[in-house]
Amino acid sequence: MRHTLPIAxxxxxxxxxxCPYLEDRMERKLFTSLQGDNADRLNNGLSQQGFRRSQNVLYRPSCAECSACLSARIDITRFKPTKSQKRTARRNAGLVRHATSPWATEEQYDLFRRYLDARHADGGMADMDVFEFSAMIEETPIRSRVIEYSDREADALVGVSLTDVLEDGLSMVYSFYAPDRLQDSLGTHMIMDHIEIARNANLPYVYLGYWVPGSQKMGYKAKFSGLEVYIGGEWKSVSNPREFSADTHPLSTDPIAEQVANISLPDGRPTRL
Incomplete structure (x- = not known):
């Protein structure tokens, strides 16, 4: 019988x-494909090193002179809701959560379009059609869920999160919500609800994507206690968000070859550029 070694x-x-977050900056990403029998292990291993998933790709910012984008997660053992977050929970107590397999619906897409048109009309996803939306939701080689939030009284879908289930937590890949209910802070509510889901599943973390100091779009993530960011090859607690800066420096980012060499793969195989 002929055997072949797994390809690194x-x-x-x-x-x-x-850059979509900071003016007068250029962004660049380091990425690899996510496929095959090893997809789950690779997703788990690289998520713990600051990577994020987008369909069948894992990526991490690798900008030439900027390291402002920091992968963020919440340590749920250290999370304590603020008074404002408690009020948000009470305002949304009537919402119903429903978790399903990653399958796109017309109702989801309608909500997604309203969200983009109101909040990200000039963003990179602004022209996404229903087929591209379906691909975003459904093209996942790993364990994923679509978590919907509905208003019982209005009989309406008001929030959706595409969520990956990792070995050490939940990763909120992409979330969107009704833009006409800003007073309800639905984005905050969905994060808090994911903390509760993770707690009930004995998972220690909720991964939020990237926090960008200096970006108003990403500022909400720093409002959660228990926040950690991946920096310098390790996760560090954020006790004071003001300690983190979006300033540029020519030595902010290691050379690409060095970054790749320092990535740990789940089975110990060498990385390749």
Whole structure:
């Protein structure tokens, strides 16, 4: 019988393009494909090293002179809701949570379009059609769920999160909600609800994606206690968000080859660029 060794992931770098979070900055990403029998293990291993999933790709910022984007997660053992967050929970107590397999619906897409048109009309996803939306939701090689939030009285879908189930937590891949209910702070409510889901499943973390100091779009993540960011090859607690800066420096980011060499794969295989 002939045996073949598993192929080590190949890493690539995107071309520079305008940063969606900070003005006058250029972004660049380090990424690899997520496929095959090892997909779950690779997703778990790289998520713990600051990577995020987008469909069949795992990526991490790798900008030439900027390291403002910090992968963020909440240690739920240290999370304590603020008075404002408690009020948010009370305002949304009537919402019903429903977890399903990753399957896109017309109702989800309608909510997604309203959300984009109101909050991210000039963003990179603004032109996403229903087929691309379905691909975002359904093209996942790992264990994922769509978690819907509905208003019983209005009989309406008001929030959706595409969520990956990792070995050490829940990763909120992409969330959107009714833009006409800003007073309800639905985004905050969904994060708090994911903390509760993780707690009930004995999972220690909720992964939030990237926190960007200096970006108003991402500022809400710093309002959660128990926040940790991946920096310098390890997770560090955020006790004071003001200690983190979006300033640029020519030595902010290690060379690509060095970044790849320092990535740990789940089975100990060497990384390749």
């Amino acid at each position: 992931p190949q890493f690539y770098v995107t071309a520079p393009q305008p």
